Amino acid sequence: MKNTDTPGPFLITYDKRQYMKIISIESFILTDKLKESFYFSQWEYSERQICIVKITSNTGHVGWGEGYGPARIIKAGIEHLTPFVVGQNPLETETIWSTMYRRTLDFSRRGILVSAMSALDVALWDLKGKILDQPVHLMLGGKKRGIVTPYATGMYFANRKDLGGDLAKEAAMYVRSGFKALKMKVGLSLERDIEYVKLVRNAIGPGIKLMIDANHAYNLREAITLAKAVEPYDIYWFEEPLSPEYYHQYSELRTKTSIPIAAGECEYLRFGFQTLLQSNSVDILQPDICASGGLTEAKKIATLASVYGVEVVPHTWGTGIAIATALHFVANLEIFPGRLYPPGQFMEYDRTENGLREELTQSSMKVVNGEIKISDAPGLGFEMNEDALHKYSMKEFI
Numbered sequence: 001m002k003n004t005d006t007p008g009p010f011l012i013t014y015d016k017r018q019y020m021k022i023i024s025i026e027s028f029i030l031t032d033k034l035k036e037s038f039y040f041s042q043w044e045y046s047e048r049q050i051c052i053v054k055i056t057s058n059t060g061h062v063g064w065g066e067g068y069g070p071a072r073i074i075k076a077g078i079e080h081l082t083p084f085v086v087g088q089n090p091l092e093t094e095t096i097w098s099t100m101y102r103r104t105l106d107f108s109r110r111g112i113l114v115s116a117m118s119a120l121d122v123a124l125w126d127l128k129g130k131i132l133d134q135p136v137h138l139m140l141g142g143k144k145r146g147i148v149t150p151y152a153t154g155m156y157f158a159n160r161k162d163l164g165g166d167l168a169k170e171a172a173m174y175v176r177s178g179f180k181a182l183k184m185k186v187g188l189s190l191e192r193d194i195e196y197v198k199l200v201r202n203a204i205g206p207g208i209k210l211m212i213d214a215n216h217a218y219n220l221r222e223a224i225t226l227a228k229a230v231e232p233y234d235i236y237w238f239e240e241p242l243s244p245e246y247y248h249q250y251s252e253l254r255t256k257t258s259i260p261i262a263a264g265e266c267e268y269l270r271f272g273f274q275t276l277l278q279s280n281s282v283d284i285l286q287p288d289i290c291a292s293g294g295l296t297e298a299k300k301i302a303t304l305a306s307v308y309g310v311e312v313v314p315h316t317w318g319t320g321i322a323i324a325t326a327l328h329f330v331a332n333l334e335i336f337p338g339r340l341y342p343p344g345q346f347m348e349y350d351r352t353e354n355g356l357r358e359e360l361t362q363s364s365m366k367v368v369n370g371e372i373k374i375s376d377a378p379g380l381g382f383e384m385n386e387d388a389l390h391k392y393s394m395k396e397f398i
């Protein structure tokens with residue numbers, strides 16, 4: 001810890017604050033061709049492509065952000081928003097957010113422009129942390145937990161001779177490496193889903209939490225059938241059983257199964273999450289911070305969830321920027337419910353092939369014995385690997 005009696009670089013005078021300015025925004029499309037394609041209930045992945053953004057201030061500091069969704073469209077969104085951000089004071093994250101929101105509201109109350117705005121907002125929080133020499137969780141209001149429990153997201157589908165057997169082996173490998181909770185894909189067909197869930201549960205034993213994710217592959221009747229059939233396998237939550245538009249069907253499903261229902265990765269802004277909460281659609285809310293409005297909005301979404309008494313476990317997918325963002329966010333999340341021995345906090349931790357996630361950033365926030373210790377390093381707490389950025393980047397400057 002710094003000695004606060006000694007003036008340091010973190011003490012910034014009013015004059016200095018006044019003259020702080022964002023001087024440039026660059027966005028990069030990063031692509032990693034996969035060695036083996038994988039798929040889920042909706043489509044196949046043969047590459048990972050992500051748009052990240054770099055914001056530089058006249059103080060010489062740099063912040064990084066990432067958008068979740070189709071990279072080229074997010075890049076176009078960032079280009080659209082750039083004139084409203086350059087020249088602004090980088091410490092005024094919420095003021096800049098409001099300007100970006102006002103300039104997109106008429107065209108994009110959900111979707112890709114909100115993801116572009118999210119990327120810029122995340123980069124602004126990282127930048128503010130670097131300027132003030134403070135971790136993002138502290139600027140969000142403080143760290144309510146120092147340890148987070150990542151759950152391994154994997155068990156996607158691939159063209160294999162014995163897919164069920166391979167899914168079971170993959171699950172057992174995550175358990176051996178220390179994960180205490182795993183999430184597998186469902187949504188191929190009810191018969192195959194039930195068979196694979198049984199194989200995976202048998203492979204990992206009773207002590208490990210197991211979630212299933214259909215990526216909205218089913219209608220209400222099918223979702224009820226699947227939920228009933230897998231209830232004996234102790235499923236911790238059933239994620240996106242139904243299309244995200246059918247709020248009322250989500251709430252009906254909740255009354256028909258003992259498995260908690262999770263959703264939110266296709267939702268945007270506090271207004272979208274309000275609909276999900278008001279309709280009693282979910283037990284677990286899953287905003288993606290790099291899509292739903294950035295850290296500025298995610299904090300408001302979490303506050304809204306606390307009004308409804310709904311747990312928040314963010315969706316994450318992408319590079320170490322998105323992972324670090326989610327870690328700082330969950331470090332700050334309210335402990336709910338409060339009690340002498342509080343519950344742990346889960347966070348999604350994608351384990352599918354992704355060179356970008358492995359190489360782009362270097363951070364002390366790594367999984368050790370199934371847990372991640374939150375870093376107190378400034379900003380989002382990672383170093384950008386410029387070699388990896390060059391390697392994966394198509395280097396398209398705005």
Ligand SMILES: [Mg+2]
Nearest residue numbers: 213239240265
């Ligand atoms: Mg999901």
